[in-house]
Amino acid sequence: MVLLxxxxxxxxxxxxxxxxxxxxxxxxxxxxxxxxxxKKAEKIFNALPSPxxxxxxxxxxxxxxxxxxxxxxxxxxxxxxxxxxxxNLGIYTCDLSFASLYEQTQLIIDYMNAAKKMADGLGIxxxxxxxxxDKLEENINNSQVIMDIVSETFMNSNSYLExxxxxxxxxxxxxxxxxxxxxxxxxxxxxKDFNGNKLVGRIIDQKLSIDILLNLLESSKGDTSVDxxxxxxxxxxxxxxxxxxxxxxxxPEYDTKSNxxxxxxxxxxxxxxxxxKELASTVAEIRSTFIK
Amino acid sequence: xxxxxxxxxxxxxxxxxxNNADAQCKAxxxxxxxxxxxxxTHDGNYHAAVLVEGEEAELYKTFYSDMDYKxxxxxxxxxxxxxxxxxxxxxxxxxxxxxxxxxxxWEFRLESSQQLKLLIKVNSFNKPGDAPSSGCVSxxxxxxxxx
Numbered sequence: 084m085v086l087l088x089x090x091x092x093x094x095x096x097x098x099x100x101x102x103x104x105x106x107x108x109x110x111x112x113x114x115x116x117x118x119x120x121x122k123k124a125e126k127i128f129n130a131l132p133s134p135x136x137x138x139x140x141x142x143x144x145x146x147x148x149x150x151x152x153x154x155x156x157x158x159x160x161x162x163x164x165x166x167x168x169x170x171n172l173g174i175y176t177c178d179l180s181f182a183s184l185y186e187q188t189q190l191i192i193d194y195m196n197a198a199k200k201m202a203d204g205l206g207i208x209x210x211x212x213x214x215x216x217d218k219l220e221e222n223i224n225n226s227q228v229i230m231d232i233v234s235e236t237f238m239n240s241n242s243y244l245e246x247x248x249x250x251x252x253x254x255x256x257x258x259x260x261x262x263x264x265x266x267x268x269x270x271x272x273x274x275k276d277f278n279g280n281k282l283v284g285r286i287i288d289q290k291l292s293i294d295i296l297l298n299l300l301e302s303s304k305g306d307t308s309v310d311x312x313x314x315x316x317x318x319x320x321x322x323x324x325x326x327x328x329x330x331x332x333x334x335p336e337y338d339t340k341s342n343x344x345x346x347x348x349x350x351x352x353x354x355x356x357x358x359x360k361e362l363a364s365t366v367a368e369i370r371s372t373f374i375k
Numbered sequence: 376x377x378x379x380x381x382x383x384x385x386x387x388x389x390x391x392x393x394n395n396a397d398a399q400c401k402a403x404x405x406x407x408x409x410x411x412x413x414x415x416t417h418d419g420n421y422h423a424a425v426l427v428e429g430e431e432a433e434l435y436k437t438f439y440s441d442m443d444y445k446x447x448x449x450x451x452x453x454x455x456x457x458x459x460x461x462x463x464x465x466x467x468x469x470x471x472x473x474x475x476x477x478x479x480x481w482e483f484r485l486e487s488s489q490q491l492k493l494l495i496k497v498n499s500f501n502k503p504g505d506a507p508s509s510g511c512v513s514x515x516x517x518x519x520x521x522x
Contacts, residue, residue: 124431124432124433124494125424125426125430125431125432126424126426126430126432126433127432127433127434127435128422128432128433128434128435128514129434129435130420130422130434130435130436130516131420132418132437132439133418133419133420134419135416135418135419136418136419136518139416139442139518139520140439140442142520143441143442143520227416230416231416231417233419234416234417234418234419235417235419236419237419237420238405238417238419238420238421241419241420241421242401242404242421242423245421246398246401257420285439288437288439288488291437291488291489291490292437292490295435295436295437295490298435330464330487330489332465332467333463333465333467333469333489335469335470335483341482342482343443343482343483343484344469344470344481344482344483344484345483345484345485345486346463346469346483346484346485346486346489347486348485348486348487348489349486349487350487350488
């Protein structure tokens with residue numbers, strides 16, 4: 084029985100999935116299980132883009148900052164359940180990252196405090212403490228230090244939840260951050276500028292992460308909060324299914340000048356304006372249930 | 376009936392030691408692995424686990440075009456070399472650190488966004504009779520915009 088209990092403990096920590104054999108196509112596989120596994124790995128990590136990475140992806144397209152798209156900090160007082168606090172810890176961290184990259188000094192402090200409120204509510208000790216807030220204020224004009232602080236506080240929150248037997252909450256935080264990035268991106272698209280818009284390309288790229296998100300959620304299946312989210316994400320997945328991504332064979336080439344390997348490939352994607360509108364409205368609708 | 380008294384105690388010991396190992400892993404990731412990212416900004420995600428010699432782990436992540444990435448995969452000193460291989464969706468091997476003397480880091484960029492798989496394996500000391508060593512293995516990603 085003790086062995087059984089130990090097995091349960093390690094099983095909970097792994098958050099893994101069983102390897103399933105599935106045919107691989109040249110186009111992007113629908114499921115990560117398409118990676119055939121000869122031997123089952125002891126640990127499987129499904130890594131979503133972090134809030135900081137999502138915000139960086141938006142900024143890299145040249146998109147403009149729009150404060151009205153962020154979740155108002157006044158909403159923070161209304162989040163009392165663990166699920167809503169976890170979702171909005173991810174959402175506020177993404178908003179904070181967005182504000183940081185666009186050097187919105189007052190918003191950086193406001194959103195760090197909102198994220199702190201969510202972390203405190205979840206009992207995440209010392210994730211965002213007073214010295215962190217002080218350091219943030221002292222370095223408010225140093226974007227690299229700000230990014231390092233955002234990255235560190237996010238890692239503190241995430242690792243705390245993982246270490247303290249709350250992988251479902253850790254997943255919900257990640258989902259909140261990813262969703263907020265997708266929401267901001269879709270809202271920033273002007274339909275007059277749809278074709279050839281770099282940000283549209285970034286939105287299409289999110290199709291590549293939705294199975295990772297579903298695998299993450301499935302590893303905490305049975306948790307009521309997660310089960311509700313699985314239904315919402317599957318709804319979104321149905322729309323992503325209407326987007327096509329086809330990638331040529333990847334060729335690695337080493338660039339001696341920059342000491343970097345360049346993974347060369349060509350990609351063909353297709354998302355019609357109608358599908359985009361459906362995606363944007365569904366994302367907005369689901370996100371409104373997260374922030375209410 | 377005594378078993379019912381022993382089980383909670385053993386369960387508590389197991390839970391505590393598991394948590395201690397995790398906390399140790401976090402400290403290792405922060406102190407040893409994070410500095411390996413150098414000038415790259417850590418994405419803030421945390422991936423670490425205690426692995427035993429010969430064990431494997433997998434990681435799935437989407438990487439985006441127009442970004443420079445650096446991955447750092449670090450194992451505690453008591454562990455043998457950590458081997459990592461990067462594969463694309465068609466299972467083509469794109470990189471193996473075995474060809475780079477088990478380097479801890481790899482810098483790369485993509486022409487088009489891809490979901491990649493990282494296969495991480497703790498090698499074995501191959502000492503029959505010895506208890507296999509175990510330790511923390513941490514995986515961290517850093518990025519910067521490709522200008």
